[in-house]
Amino acid sequence: MRSVLGIDAAWTERNASGVALAVEDANGWRLQGAWPSVAHFLAEAYGQPSPEKPSGGVGPANDLLAAARGLAGSLPDLVAIDMPMALEPITGRRASDDALSRAYGARWCAAHSPSSSRPGAISDRMRQGFAEAGYDLCVSEITTPGLIEVYPHPALVELCDEPKRLPYKVGKIRSYWPKLSPEHRRILLSGEWSSIGTVLEAYLPGAESFCTGFELSMAQLKAQEDMIDAIICCICAIRALDGGAQPLAGDDKSAIWVPKADPVIQSRTLLPKSPYSARAEMLREVWHDNMLDDPYLAKII
Numbered sequence: 001m002r003s004v005l006g007i008d009a010a011w012t013e014r015n016a017s018g019v020a021l022a023v024e025d026a027n028g029w030r031l032q033g034a035w036p037s038v039a040h041f042l043a044e045a046y047g048q049p050s051p052e053k054p055s056g057g058v059g060p061a062n063d064l065l066a067a068a069r070g071l072a073g074s075l076p077d078l079v080a081i082d083m084p085m086a087l088e089p090i091t092g093r094r095a096s097d098d099a100l101s102r103a104y105g106a107r108w109c110a111a112h113s114p115s116s117s118r119p120g121a122i123s124d125r126m127r128q129g130f131a132e133a134g135y136d137l138c139v140s141e142i143t144t145p146g147l148i149e150v151y152p153h154p155a156l157v158e159l160c161d162e163p164k165r166l167p168y169k170v171g172k173i174r175s176y177w178p179k180l181s182p183e184h185r186r187i188l189l190s191g192e193w194s195s196i197g198t199v200l201e202a203y204l205p206g207a208e209s210f211c212t213g214f215e216l217s218m219a220q221l222k223a224q225e226d227m228i229d230a231i232i233c234c235i236c237a238i239r240a241l242d243g244g245a246q247p248l249a250g251d252d253k254s255a256i257w258v259p260k261a262d263p264v265i266q267s268r269t270l271l272p273k274s275p276y277s278a279r280a281e282m283l284r285e286v287w288h289d290n291m292l293d294d295p296y297l298a299k300i301i
Contacts, residue, residue, distance in 0.1 A: 089116075151258070235259065
Protein backbone atom coordinates (compact mmCIF):
# COMPACT_ATOMS: atom_id res chain seq x y z
CA MET A 1 0.00 0.00 0.00
CA ARG A 2 1.33 3.41 -0.97
CA SER A 3 0.57 6.77 0.59
CA VAL A 4 1.40 10.42 -0.06
CA LEU A 5 1.43 13.49 2.15
CA GLY A 6 0.47 16.92 0.79
CA ILE A 7 1.38 20.15 2.58
CA ASP A 8 0.19 23.62 1.62
CA ALA A 9 2.98 25.24 3.62
CA ALA A 10 2.73 28.82 4.83
CA TRP A 11 5.73 31.02 4.10
CA THR A 12 5.58 32.53 7.60
CA GLU A 13 5.26 31.03 11.09
CA ARG A 14 2.11 33.09 11.70
CA ASN A 15 -0.06 31.55 9.00
CA ALA A 16 -1.54 28.06 9.02
CA SER A 17 -0.44 25.24 6.71
CA GLY A 18 -3.04 22.88 5.25
CA VAL A 19 -2.31 19.15 5.28
CA ALA A 20 -3.79 16.22 3.34
CA LEU A 21 -3.07 12.50 3.32
CA ALA A 22 -3.95 10.00 0.58
CA VAL A 23 -3.59 6.22 0.66
CA GLU A 24 -3.75 3.53 -1.99
CA ASP A 25 -5.32 0.11 -1.44
CA ALA A 26 -6.70 -2.66 -3.63
CA ASN A 27 -9.45 -0.34 -4.86
CA GLY A 28 -7.12 2.51 -5.79
CA TRP A 29 -6.31 5.86 -4.22
CA ARG A 30 -8.56 7.62 -1.71
CA LEU A 31 -8.29 10.69 0.44
CA GLN A 32 -7.60 9.71 4.03
CA GLY A 33 -8.30 13.21 5.24
CA ALA A 34 -7.49 16.91 5.04
CA TRP A 35 -6.82 19.35 7.87
CA PRO A 36 -6.66 23.16 8.02
CA SER A 37 -3.43 23.21 10.05
CA VAL A 38 -0.61 21.01 11.25
CA ALA A 39 -2.05 21.19 14.77
CA HIS A 40 -5.34 19.71 13.51
CA PHE A 41 -3.42 16.99 11.65
CA LEU A 42 -1.40 16.01 14.71
CA ALA A 43 -4.47 16.06 16.95
CA GLU A 44 -6.25 13.64 14.59
CA ALA A 45 -3.24 11.32 14.48
CA TYR A 46 -2.88 11.14 18.25
CA GLY A 47 -6.56 11.07 19.16
CA GLN A 48 -6.55 14.47 20.84
CA PRO A 49 -9.26 17.17 20.74
CA SER A 50 -9.17 19.25 17.59
CA PRO A 51 -8.06 22.88 18.07
CA GLU A 52 -10.80 25.50 17.90
CA LYS A 53 -9.10 27.29 15.01
CA PRO A 54 -6.07 26.78 12.75
CA SER A 55 -2.71 27.75 14.21
CA GLY A 56 0.41 28.85 12.37
CA GLY A 57 3.58 27.03 11.39
CA VAL A 58 4.57 23.85 9.60
CA GLY A 59 6.28 21.92 12.37
CA PRO A 60 9.21 19.47 12.32
CA ALA A 61 9.34 16.95 9.47
CA ASN A 62 9.58 14.04 11.91
CA ASP A 63 6.29 15.03 13.56
CA LEU A 64 4.54 15.19 10.19
CA LEU A 65 5.90 11.81 9.10
CA ALA A 66 5.02 10.14 12.40
CA ALA A 67 1.45 11.45 12.21
CA ALA A 68 1.12 10.28 8.62
CA ARG A 69 2.31 6.82 9.59
CA GLY A 70 -0.16 6.71 12.46
CA LEU A 71 -3.09 7.56 10.18
CA ALA A 72 -2.07 5.60 7.06
CA GLY A 73 -0.36 2.63 8.69
CA SER A 74 2.95 3.34 6.95
CA LEU A 75 5.28 6.20 6.14
CA PRO A 76 4.39 8.16 2.99
CA ASP A 77 6.19 7.22 -0.20
CA LEU A 78 6.27 10.83 -1.35
CA VAL A 79 5.75 14.20 0.31
CA ALA A 80 4.58 17.07 -1.90
CA ILE A 81 4.90 20.56 -0.50
CA ASP A 82 3.72 23.89 -1.90
CA MET A 83 6.72 25.93 -0.82
CA PRO A 84 9.99 26.88 -2.53
CA MET A 85 12.58 24.17 -1.82
CA ALA A 86 16.22 23.95 -2.88
CA LEU A 87 19.37 22.00 -2.15
CA GLU A 88 20.98 25.23 -1.01
CA PRO A 89 19.72 28.15 1.11
CA ILE A 90 17.15 30.23 -0.77
CA THR A 91 18.12 33.89 -1.01
CA GLY A 92 16.16 34.99 -4.05
CA ARG A 93 14.53 33.91 -7.29
CA ARG A 94 15.63 30.46 -8.47
CA ALA A 95 16.18 28.93 -11.90
CA SER A 96 13.11 26.74 -11.29
CA ASP A 97 10.95 29.83 -10.69
CA ASP A 98 12.04 31.17 -14.06
CA ALA A 99 11.50 27.80 -15.76
CA LEU A 100 7.94 27.53 -14.46
CA SER A 101 7.19 31.15 -15.34
CA ARG A 102 8.39 30.60 -18.92
CA ALA A 103 6.16 27.54 -19.23
CA TYR A 104 3.04 28.92 -17.51
CA GLY A 105 3.36 32.71 -17.37
CA ALA A 106 1.13 33.14 -20.40
CA ARG A 107 -1.49 31.10 -18.55
CA TRP A 108 -1.31 33.47 -15.53
CA CYS A 109 0.62 30.93 -13.41
CA ALA A 110 4.04 32.54 -13.03
CA ALA A 111 5.96 31.61 -9.89
CA HIS A 112 6.22 33.96 -6.93
CA SER A 113 9.72 35.11 -6.05
CA PRO A 114 11.05 33.67 -2.76
CA SER A 115 13.55 35.50 -0.59
CA SER A 116 15.83 34.94 2.38
CA SER A 117 12.97 35.95 4.69
CA ARG A 118 9.96 34.42 2.90
CA PRO A 119 10.07 31.47 3.20
CA GLY A 120 13.78 31.63 4.02
CA ALA A 121 14.74 29.58 7.06
CA ILE A 122 11.34 27.85 7.15
CA SER A 123 12.06 26.21 3.81
CA ASP A 124 15.63 25.34 4.75
CA ARG A 125 14.51 23.65 7.99
CA MET A 126 11.79 21.70 6.23
CA ARG A 127 14.07 20.43 3.47
CA GLN A 128 16.81 19.51 5.93
CA GLY A 129 14.38 17.84 8.31
CA PHE A 130 12.92 15.64 5.58
CA ALA A 131 16.41 14.84 4.26
CA GLU A 132 17.48 13.67 7.72
CA ALA A 133 14.42 11.41 7.76
CA GLY A 134 15.45 9.90 4.42
CA TYR A 135 13.31 12.09 2.15
CA ASP A 136 15.69 13.75 -0.29
CA LEU A 137 14.48 16.59 -2.50
CA CYS A 138 13.78 15.28 -6.01
CA VAL A 139 14.96 17.69 -8.72
CA SER A 140 15.29 15.50 -11.83
CA GLU A 141 13.67 12.14 -11.10
CA ILE A 142 11.35 10.66 -8.50
CA THR A 143 12.96 8.53 -5.81
CA THR A 144 11.08 7.07 -2.86
CA PRO A 145 10.86 7.98 -0.15
CA GLY A 146 11.20 11.49 -1.46
CA LEU A 147 10.19 15.14 -1.27
CA ILE A 148 8.94 17.27 -4.17
CA GLU A 149 7.99 20.91 -4.57
CA VAL A 150 4.66 21.55 -6.30
CA TYR A 151 2.52 24.57 -7.22
CA PRO A 152 -1.30 24.24 -7.24
CA HIS A 153 -2.00 26.96 -9.86
CA PRO A 154 -0.35 25.24 -12.87
CA ALA A 155 -1.42 21.87 -11.48
CA LEU A 156 -5.09 22.91 -11.68
CA VAL A 157 -4.61 24.39 -15.15
CA GLU A 158 -3.33 21.01 -16.34
CA LEU A 159 -5.80 18.80 -14.46
CA CYS A 160 -8.80 20.94 -15.44
CA ASP A 161 -7.50 21.53 -18.98
CA GLU A 162 -8.03 25.28 -18.64
CA PRO A 163 -6.30 28.03 -20.67
CA LYS A 164 -5.38 30.11 -17.62
CA ARG A 165 -5.27 30.23 -13.83
CA LEU A 166 -8.54 29.37 -12.09
CA PRO A 167 -10.18 32.02 -9.86
CA TYR A 168 -10.36 30.05 -6.62
CA LYS A 169 -8.21 31.98 -4.11
CA VAL A 170 -10.08 33.60 -1.21
CA GLY A 171 -7.57 36.44 -0.88
CA LYS A 172 -8.05 37.38 -4.54
CA ILE A 173 -11.84 37.29 -4.55
CA ARG A 174 -12.18 41.08 -4.81
CA SER A 175 -9.81 41.29 -7.79
CA TYR A 176 -11.60 38.44 -9.57
CA TRP A 177 -14.96 40.22 -9.45
CA PRO A 178 -14.28 43.87 -8.46
CA LYS A 179 -17.74 45.19 -9.34
CA LEU A 180 -19.72 42.57 -7.45
CA SER A 181 -21.02 42.59 -3.89
CA PRO A 182 -19.36 40.35 -1.28
CA GLU A 183 -22.37 38.03 -1.44
CA HIS A 184 -22.11 37.62 -5.20
CA ARG A 185 -18.36 37.05 -4.99
CA ARG A 186 -18.95 34.27 -2.48
CA ILE A 187 -21.47 32.62 -4.80
CA LEU A 188 -19.07 32.66 -7.76
CA LEU A 189 -16.17 31.41 -5.62
CA SER A 190 -18.30 28.57 -4.26
CA GLY A 191 -19.29 27.64 -7.79
CA GLU A 192 -15.66 27.57 -8.85
CA TRP A 193 -14.72 25.37 -5.89
CA SER A 194 -17.56 22.95 -6.56
CA SER A 195 -16.55 22.62 -10.20
CA ILE A 196 -12.90 22.05 -9.23
CA GLY A 197 -14.10 19.34 -6.88
CA THR A 198 -15.62 17.36 -9.75
CA VAL A 199 -12.16 17.14 -11.34
CA LEU A 200 -10.20 16.42 -8.16
CA GLU A 201 -12.66 13.67 -7.21
CA ALA A 202 -11.79 11.76 -10.39
CA TYR A 203 -8.14 11.70 -9.33
CA LEU A 204 -8.64 11.22 -5.61
CA PRO A 205 -11.99 9.95 -4.31
CA GLY A 206 -13.06 11.91 -1.24
CA ALA A 207 -11.63 15.22 -2.48
CA GLU A 208 -14.93 16.67 -3.68
CA SER A 209 -16.41 16.84 -0.18
CA PHE A 210 -13.79 19.46 0.75
CA CYS A 211 -14.51 21.67 -2.27
CA THR A 212 -17.45 23.59 -0.88
CA GLY A 213 -17.66 27.15 0.35
CA PHE A 214 -21.32 27.64 1.10
CA GLU A 215 -22.28 28.84 4.58
CA LEU A 216 -18.64 29.45 5.61
CA SER A 217 -17.21 32.60 7.17
CA MET A 218 -14.24 34.30 5.49
CA ALA A 219 -11.86 32.76 8.03
CA GLN A 220 -13.37 29.34 7.40
CA LEU A 221 -13.10 29.89 3.65
CA LYS A 222 -9.33 30.47 3.95
CA ALA A 223 -8.93 27.31 6.02
CA GLN A 224 -10.94 25.39 3.44
CA GLU A 225 -8.79 26.78 0.63
CA ASP A 226 -5.65 25.58 2.44
CA MET A 227 -7.12 22.07 2.59
CA ILE A 228 -8.01 22.17 -1.12
CA ASP A 229 -4.43 23.16 -1.94
CA ALA A 230 -3.08 20.36 0.26
CA ILE A 231 -5.32 17.89 -1.61
CA ILE A 232 -3.95 19.19 -4.91
CA CYS A 233 -0.46 18.59 -3.51
CA CYS A 234 -1.44 14.97 -2.86
CA ILE A 235 -2.67 14.56 -6.43
CA CYS A 236 0.60 16.02 -7.71
CA ALA A 237 2.47 13.43 -5.65
CA ILE A 238 0.30 10.59 -6.98
CA ARG A 239 0.84 11.67 -10.57
CA ALA A 240 4.60 11.98 -9.91
CA LEU A 241 4.73 8.47 -8.46
CA ASP A 242 3.00 7.16 -11.58
CA GLY A 243 5.27 9.03 -13.98
CA GLY A 244 2.64 11.66 -14.80
CA ALA A 245 4.49 14.80 -13.70
CA GLN A 246 7.42 16.76 -15.06
CA PRO A 247 10.07 18.76 -13.21
CA LEU A 248 10.63 22.35 -14.26
CA ALA A 249 14.14 23.10 -13.10
CA GLY A 250 16.81 25.09 -14.95
CA ASP A 251 19.60 23.79 -12.74
CA ASP A 252 20.35 20.92 -10.35
CA LYS A 253 19.38 22.82 -7.19
CA SER A 254 15.57 22.88 -7.35
CA ALA A 255 12.56 21.83 -9.42
CA ILE A 256 8.82 22.48 -9.40
CA TRP A 257 6.86 19.38 -10.38
CA VAL A 258 3.74 19.91 -12.50
CA PRO A 259 1.28 17.05 -13.12
CA LYS A 260 -0.18 16.18 -16.47
CA ALA A 261 -3.78 15.09 -16.86
CA ASP A 262 -4.25 11.32 -16.65
CA PRO A 263 -5.30 10.14 -20.13
CA VAL A 264 -7.15 7.17 -18.63
CA ILE A 265 -9.28 9.45 -16.45
CA GLN A 266 -9.88 11.82 -19.36
CA SER A 267 -10.88 8.95 -21.62
CA ARG A 268 -13.72 8.07 -19.25
CA THR A 269 -15.17 11.58 -19.18
CA LEU A 270 -15.47 14.53 -21.49
CA LEU A 271 -12.68 17.07 -21.23
CA PRO A 272 -13.35 19.68 -18.52
CA LYS A 273 -13.21 22.52 -21.07
CA SER A 274 -16.21 21.01 -22.88
CA PRO A 275 -19.50 22.82 -22.14
CA TYR A 276 -20.98 19.39 -21.39
CA SER A 277 -18.31 18.30 -18.90
CA ALA A 278 -18.98 17.56 -15.24
CA ARG A 279 -17.03 20.68 -14.26
CA ALA A 280 -19.07 22.94 -16.53
CA GLU A 281 -22.29 21.27 -15.46
CA MET A 282 -21.46 21.92 -11.81
CA LEU A 283 -20.75 25.60 -12.50
CA ARG A 284 -24.07 25.93 -14.30
CA GLU A 285 -25.94 24.13 -11.54
CA VAL A 286 -24.54 26.33 -8.76
CA TRP A 287 -25.02 29.55 -10.71
CA HIS A 288 -28.49 28.62 -11.97
CA ASP A 289 -29.77 27.88 -8.47
CA ASN A 290 -28.66 31.34 -7.33
CA MET A 291 -29.72 33.18 -10.46
CA LEU A 292 -33.33 32.08 -10.01
CA ASP A 293 -33.52 34.22 -6.89
CA ASP A 294 -31.17 36.99 -7.99
CA PRO A 295 -31.89 38.78 -11.29
CA TYR A 296 -28.81 41.00 -10.89
CA LEU A 297 -26.48 38.01 -10.63
CA ALA A 298 -28.21 36.43 -13.63
CA LYS A 299 -27.52 39.58 -15.66
CA ILE A 300 -23.83 39.56 -14.69
CA ILE A 301 -23.29 35.90 -15.52
